[in-house]
Amino acid sequence: MKRVLVVEDEPMILEIWQELLATINCKVDISKDGDDGLSKVSSDYYDLVITDLKMPVKDGTDLINHLHQKKKKSKIILASGFEINEEELEELKVDHFIQKPFDIHQELQVIQTFLA
Amino acid sequence: MNNTGLDLIEAQDLESVYMANVYDIVAPEWRSQFIEFNDMICQGGSGTLVFEIIGLKGTRRWMETYAHSFDLQDGTIGHLAITNDISDRIERNRKIQKQQEALLEAGRLTALGEFAGGIAHEINNPLAIIKAKAALINHHLKSGEIDETYLAKSVSDIEETVGRISGIIKTLKTLSRDSTDDDFEVSDLVQIIEDALSLCQERCKLSNIQVRKILPEALPAKCQKVAIGQMIMNLLNNSHDAIAHQKNPWVAIELVKLKNKVKLIFTDSGNGIAEEHQASLLNPFFTTKAPGDGTGLGLSFCASVVKKHKGQLYLNTKSKNTQFVVEIALL
Numbered sequence: 481m482k483r484v485l486v487v488e489d490e491p492m493i494l495e496i497w498q499e500l501l502a503t504i505n506c507k508v509d510i511s512k513d514g515d516d517g518l519s520k521v522s523s524d525y526y527d528l529v530i531t532d533l534k535m536p537v538k539d540g541t542d543l544i545n546h547l548h549q550k551k552k553k554s555k556i557i558l559a560s561g562f563e564i565n566e567e568e569l570e571e572l573k574v575d576h577f578i579q580k581p582f583d584i585h586q587e588l589q590v591i592q593t594f595l596a
Numbered sequence: 597m598n599n600t601g602l603d604l605i606e607a608q609d610l611e612s613v614y615m616a617n618v619y620d621i622v623a624p625e626w627r628s629q630f631i632e633f634n635d636m637i638c639q640g641g642s643g644t645l646v647f648e649i650i651g652l653k654g655t656r657r658w659m660e661t662y663a664h665s666f667d668l669q670d671g672t673i674g675h676l677a678i679t680n681d682i683s684d685r686i687e688r689n690r691k692i693q694k695q696q697e698a699l700l701e702a703g704r705l706t707a708l709g710e711f712a713g714g715i716a717h718e719i720n721n722p723l724a725i726i727k728a729k730a731a732l733i734n735h736h737l738k739s740g741e742i743d744e745t746y747l748a749k750s751v752s753d754i755e756e757t758v759g760r761i762s763g764i765i766k767t768l769k770t771l772s773r774d775s776t777d778d779d780f781e782v783s784d785l786v787q788i789i790e791d792a793l794s795l796c797q798e799r800c801k802l803s804n805i806q807v808r809k810i811l812p813e814a815l816p817a818k819c820q821k822v823a824i825g826q827m828i829m830n831l832l833n834n835s836h837d838a839i840a841h842q843k844n845p846w847v848a849i850e851l852v853k854l855k856n857k858v859k860l861i862f863t864d865s866g867n868g869i870a871e872e873h874q875a876s877l878l879n880p881f882f883t884t885k886a887p888g889d890g891t892g893l894g895l896s897f898c899a900s901v902v903k904k905h906k907g908q909l910y911l912n913t914k915s916k917n918t919q920f921v922v923e924i925a926l927l
Contacts, residue, residue, distance in 0.1 A: 490755065492729075493728075496724075499732060527912065534798075539804065552752075552795070561719075561721045563716070581720060581728070582728070583727075584731045
């Protein structure tokens with residue numbers, strides 16, 4: 481079964497991700513901050529990491545950079561309420577960007593293609 | 597009276613104003629002061645009076661009279677008066693005042709503009725919750741597999757989240773309006789600080805700035821609460837810009853009650869202000885930020901708010917870190 485990690489400091493959004501991902505065939509882990517997310521990706525392999533950008537302790541950038549540095553093959557989705565321009569996205573080298581608020585059906589489809 | 601004088605009062609010639617009473621051309625609202633001034637000079641005094649006249653054709657002009665009395669040899673009192681038309685000067689001053697007011701207005705909104713990005717994020721997150729929860733309810737309704745507990749929880753989550761957004765908008769609306777002429781009312785300074793912080797925290801979060809609060813439970817004071825909130829945002833904004841690049845940036849806001857005043861202490865992880873900049877800090881347009889990054893109006897706006905509250909704003913040069921102190925009298 482494919483494994484997904486969701487890193488998000490907003491409890492209700494975390495809850496929504498869990499509910500959404502429960503509808504597709506995958507195993508979901510959650511982290512409430514970047515620090516916890518970082519230790520999870522260090523000890524486990526995830527097929528997909530969905531992360532918020534700005535979080536307490538360590539933020540999404542740290543997590544994304546770590547994944548690149550360690551040459552992890554995980555697909556990365558960045559989800560943020562901040563508008564991020566093309567240049568910044570290119571620099572972060574993420575596979576997909578979700579601008580909050582987002583369409584759950586549309587994003588679920590993208591996630592499914594990543595996990596296929 | 598010479599020709600210039602006749603022009604001023606809009607008289608055609610000397611004959612047309614022969615035996616006319618000078619009091620008649622003094623604007624009614626200045627007349628009693630003018631008479632009083634005249635009496636004072638006739639009794640041996642001297643002084644200056646600024647007043648308005650209305651010419652025979654109705655034009656208003658600002659005049660300034662310097663009058664001096666002196667004892668004549670025959671024991672009577674004589675006096676010498678010079679009157680100048682100062683309408684241009686008054687008009688210029690009025691323009692300057694208007695520009696200064698416009699500057700303060702710009703200063704008031706600067707900080708808010710800087711925090712706008714953070715505010716957008718602050719709203720986009722709850723919007724994401726509402727949108728997704730509503731879509732999920734819809735999805736469950738369509739599939740016919742919805743249970744009441746789930747529905748009740750989702751609806752109350754949505755309600756709570758809408759409340760969060762209206763709270764932000766309310767604060768935003770309050771903190772963006774013109775506060776110059778607000779009444780002084782008893783308000784809780786702690787609440788004012790919390791409200792201003794609620795708008796700034798997202799931007800601080802974005803730059804990983806830790807915000808420390810050392811606040812009493814409540815501290816009511818007679819003040820213009822919106823202006824105070826705007827001042828706090830400006831000070832926070834300055835701190836943010838100065839320390840955002842640091843490794844572990846922090847800002848501390850402390851509120852202390854003294855005998856007849858309150859002290860608001862803003863400290864950040866910066867290393868103080870360069871000595872050569874200290875004297876100019878409160879001047880309008882003074883900025884050390886790059887062009888486009890700062891207007892240089894923030895601190896001068898803060899100074900004007902503090903002045904209105906009969907307090908003072910100063911840089912505490914004895915502090916190891918950058919520390920601004922605002923003292924406000926407890927009225």
